[in-house]
Amino acid sequence: MVTIRSREWSVLIIYIITAVLFLVSLCADRRKTSASLKVALRRFTRIAPSFLVMLILVAVVLSLIPDQLLIRVLARESKWSATLAAAGLGSVSIMPGFIAFPLCGLLLERGALFMVLAAFSTTVMMVGVATFPLERTYLGTPLALIRNMVSLVVAIIVAIAIGFCFGELP
Amino acid sequence: MSFLKRHPWSFAIAAAFAVFMAVSLSTGFAFGQEVGGTFLSFFVQMCRVFPCVFVLIGLFDVWVKTETVEAHLGHGSGPLSYLWAVLLAGTVVGGLHVAFPIAHALHAKKAKLGVVLTFLSCAGICRVPMTLFEASFLGWRFSCIRFAVSLPLVVLSSALLARWFNHRQYHLPSDPD
Structure with missing residues (x-):
């Protein structure tokens, strides 16, 4: 599939960039480079437990929300209830773009509105209930909480704008 | 056993x-x-991107001077700093969870809060590979409208949030663990 290939490419590019920068750094200053590896390792071991918990939460949440339920909720009759449900579902489900957008494409074929998909995809990308425990270790609870709430509002505004532009509103 | 004490819940x-x-x-x-x-499929994906992310953060930490970041992204830096944040976020691979450690590294180098928040949210909505996906499944018109609406809102809300939190002397957790 084309979609998965483009992700493979972006990962490859990141590896090439990292390798080049690392080699340049190694040639420029051995001591600094080994210090950088120590920094990398320290940061990783500090955050690894939170990441593990996030992965577990994501796996459980994603398995609890089956595709069939998504389709049933998001392809609903009422525009507004579908949009709000989409924003809610998008907030709790975390999935990489290469799963979320093909799913949006599928939903579009099943008759979901563009504004509903906008609410869903934007909240998937910006609002993270399952990543919240991780986010609060970095930002602190109040800031993480408010950032997510503001992102939710932004997603709804985007959905409304998309609705107007695609003739789904008013 | 310090691990157990520090992360009882994670454990x-x-x-x-x-x-x-x-x-x-x-x-x-x-x-x-x-x-x-x-779980396994996500774990494998993380493992593929993570070595790079943390090696890059390490290099960034050693080579980039705090003064440089402060001058371009810190307090007193102009509106251009937000543009840098957006462009930087565009190159993130993976999503929010990958952006958190990078955002924190930026903040540790004295980037201002508004820039850090812009970077985070844009890592959600402005990633280049992700936008290609979006456009291929929902069309370019959808992507363009979404960009035109969400980007200004994200930058504006990040700047306002930063102002509000700075006003209250809010400090980010200094050493996440």
């Missing part, structure tokens, strides 16, 4: 999950196996 959740997986696998519990499969 409890991980242990519970390990037991759940062991039971699911031995009894053939379908839901448990699905969870396990999802």
Whole structure:
């Protein structure tokens, strides 16, 4: 599939960039480079437990929300209830773009509105209930909480704008 | 045993999950196996991107001077700093969870809060590979409108949030663990 290939490419590019920068750094200053590896390792071991918990939460949440339920909720009759449900579902489900957008494409074929998909995809990308425990270790609870709430509002505004532009509103 | 003391919850959740997986696998519990499969696929994806992310953060930490970041992204830097944040976010691979450690590294180098928040949210909505996906499944018109609406809102809300939190002398956790 084309979609998965483009992700493979972006990962490859990141590896090439990292390798080049690392080699340049190694040639420029051995001591600094080994210090950088120590920094990398320290940061990783500090955050690894939170990441593990996030992965577990994501796996459980994603398995609890089956595709069939998504389709049933998001392809609903009422525009507004579908949009709000989409924003809610998008907030709790975390999935990489290469799963979320093909799913949006599928939903579009099943008759979901563009504004509903906008609410869903934007909240998937910006609002993270399952990543919240991780986010609060970095930002602190109040800031993480408010950032997510503001992102939710932004997603709804985007959905409304998309609705107007695609003739789904008013 | 310091690990146990520092992360009692993480350890409890991980242990519970390990037991759940062991039971699911031995009894053939379908839901448990699905969870396990999802967990494994995400885990593999993370493992592919993570070495790079943390090596890059390490290099950034050693080579980039705090003064440089402060001058371009810190307090007193102009509106251009937000543009840098957006462009930087565009290159992130993976999503929010990958952006958190990078955002924190930026903040540790004295980037201002508004820039850090812009970077985070844009890592959600402005990633280049992700936008290609979006456009291929929902069309370029959708992507263009979404960009035109969400980008200004994100930058504006980040700047306002930063102002509000700075006003209240808010400090980010200094050393996440």
